[in-house]
Amino acid sequence: MDPFDSNSAERANLPRNMIENSMFEEEPDVVDLAKDSAAFPAFPALDPDDVTYEPRSSRLLVRGLGENDMDDDEEDCESSARLLGMSFMNRSSALRSASAYTRQAPPRQCSKPSARTMVVCVLFLVVVASMTMVLYFLPGCTFTRMGCRKPNKTAPIEPVFPHSTTGELFPWAQFRLPRSIRPLSYDLTLKPDLDSMTFTGSVVISMSVLHNTKRIVLHSANLNITKAVFKLGDGQASDVTVLEYKPNQQIAVQFTEELKAGHYCVLTLDYSANLSHTYDGFYNSSYIDKDGNKRVLAATQFEPLSARKAFPCFDEPSFKATFLIKISRKPDHMTLSNMPKAKTTPLPNGLQQDEFEKTSVNMSTYLVAFIVANFAPISKNVSETLVSVYSVPEKKDHTDYALDTASKLLEFYNNFFEINYPLKKLDLVAIPDFLAGAMENWGLITFRETSLLVSNQSSPLDKQVVSSVVAHELAHQWFGNLVTMRWWNDLWLNEGFATYMQYTSLQTVLPQLEIGNLFLAVRFRAMDKDALNSTHAVSTEVNTPEQVEEMFDSVSYEKGASILLMLSASLPGEQFKKGIIQYLNEFRGFNTDTDDLWNCLTEVDISTQHQNVSEMMSSWTSQKGFPLVTVNRTGDEVTLTQEHFLLTSDNATHTSSLWNIPVTYINDSCSLAAECRQVFTLKTKSGTLKLPESVKWVKLNFKNTGFYIVHYGDEGWAALIQALSKNLTVFTQEDRASLIHNIFALSRLGRVSFRQVLNLLNYLSNETETAPVTEGLLQLNDIHRLLDKRPEHLLLARMEHFILTLFGSLMDKQTWEEEETVSKQELRSALLGTACSLNQEKCINQSKAMFKQYDESNGTFRIPGDLQQVVYTVAAQTPEDWLTLLNMYQHVTYDAEKRKMLRGLASTQDARRIVWLLKAGLKGDIIQTQELPLVISTVCNGFAGYLFAWDFIQENWDRLIEKFPVGSYAIQSIIKSATSHFSTQAHLDQVQGFFSNLKERGSQMRSVQEALETIRLNQRWMENNLPSLQKWL
């Protein structure tokens, strides 16, 4: 889901076009504000054509007076400004670009006037002076109760229109489309030419008129429209002129007479275009087959905003319609689309035309898909559905596992949701060139090869990856496809749900994959990100293409899934399941927002103590971040207090956010079984519960199913640490991992000393379970990586010694044979990965021996799947073996293994090789460009390469955003990898300097703000903790 956006630069210029017509000469802030107008209610009651054309001055005024969605401290800060009548001036830059480097100070910046504020104030004074003069000259009646006799209010307001490509005014100025026309069906004919990498198309769009209007506005990007014909009702068809406004990727047809509400009309557009050379739209791809021949193919990736690059359409999720698709091809190719093929017709030029059945369901445009390739399938019938897995022919024997898994999961979901998958076929296709992990197109799910193909060499861990992705995409066929979010602000309704279902379905369908540890780790990482000030509410306003892209992040996916888990764990019996079934039934075929879901879950309440789900959950979806719950015991009273867990580098930012928290707790009398769990709802700032004084310790957030962190105070932590060191099995392994995660988080927040962290960690020398060991290793490795990049070599050595003291004996116990269970594999690969990276002799020798054996065995010896990463990483550290590995990389067919080899190659500490790898990844021949984010993140982990990687990103930024759109997950990941290990002022200045110069080429991204925050936090953590590390390690 990484659309490439070739027009981002142009689009960011939108306000400049608008300003030409404006009566104001404005500063960019105000200009952005106009672009950012909040006037995008989904399907407002009024004809939105009227609503959105307020004059700019009134829009500014409305924003200034009507905002209520900001944080309290921002509100504090703004209210004083608002009193002065100037809130509109900063609102946009302060909130929308809260992510940008430009906002260095925290929200309380109003107390410390910056140069910019001073400029604003001066401007404000000028405005006040001008207004005073205006008021002076206003007629006296202006402020009387009756007003002046002829107020200007009834005069028609002149809308501000931008210019289309031909110079004429384009009749629409908004990012969102008008709501007066609704598409009903698309009849799409495509003629791709894979030799010239071009295609022509013709689309017949039938529409109904919802409100009287003189225009039809829809999306189109990079398409050359050659002919347009319009027909109203049963009338004559006639040629019409199509206007285009590129910055918004929109086209429009304007009429002299109004189209009346209730009428039907048809617009036919013929067009031509190039197949895209990026990873979105209708894009071309190629691969080398086993005989060394280059094979070309074309595939689609439309989510979120790229259907418009393949055909003109109303490209917003709420414009659902039916689709009838025809594609022509050479006889040696095949085609696939959402629906089964209806017929094939020979064309005069030797080509064939495949026609697919018309979609039996109404569908959002981003779910349309088609492929022209020569793939080979395997198939199986499941209930009423033909399930098939497609791959390039030579990988056909890697598809069995996916077919089997998809079949089991389809059956599971059919039963679980009590609604059968509605299409007659379901294809899962492995595409050789694919950026996202997978895409849930209805009936035609597309995957990266690593997310779908499993060889007989694969380890259960590889299978876990494939099963997770398949489970996620299949869940989307209900959550997302059948019921779709109304707008991208609620993307979490798709992604949070699919992520939640992926873990819960696998726990039932394939329990041997032990997916629980992964879900737990995912929740920890989601909290780490959500603790930053740059995070956003789960459901948040989205008004630009870049903001749409940025919604594809861990808040929508992982936090979304985490709060659903918290909810399902706190509702009685089957209420959660019943609620989502009701939601799916009530809204099937339609669009929803977050409230619709909460209402359904509230309505099915079957318990005696009525729980208002809407009230509880809106505190989790409408405000950013999550709570810290502090426990205070006096006598038999336990007081719980909540506050926003917010990591800030200056301790100055506070919010008064409150959450409705279903706090769970256990104590030393009963702590392992589900029945031990007690619940206390904390809705207010603090609350009290009773616990006998004899209770030695209390642990909150049983199995970490809640999305909050707990601080137990000095005594509380001491009691828990004592219990752990005495007998660690009094806690579940999830609770032990949760204690480790929480204490590190609290140390980062400055609430506990690092000494306390170490006190807790001491118990780890007795730990053998996967979840706590991997969490402990991850946290310590993070600190190790920070130290590695500072001149702290002595401390680094002591840290290494500490890690080996805690985990050394467990590392030694690991075998190098095949290991069957997933959790043991996870444990082993984490432990040996660390051991070898710390140059532990035994680990290095074993790895080297295994690599040699593998190299010399001519394919007869295999390295256990979970050990491959360790072995390849060690091999890459010597020049000869690095070359051997590169050779293997170029010839291995199985992609999961290929990726592990690539990570091995990129872990080299040889600077010349690092530079070569980065360049090769960008070029895309030996290393596919889709793997560049992986190369960068691996390089950045090591000492030798992290500065090269940072230079590389700066030098090649424009080429990077050509491949990966601004805001996309790939770019988010690149920025994070390159900057998250920095902890000095010099690096902070560099990062800030670079991104601030990017302007519309990425400076506004939330991930930039996140990067700057992270560096500041690292810097502060180092300042505060280096002395204690020196003392205690």
Ligand SMILES: [Zn+2]
């Ligand atoms: Zn998804």
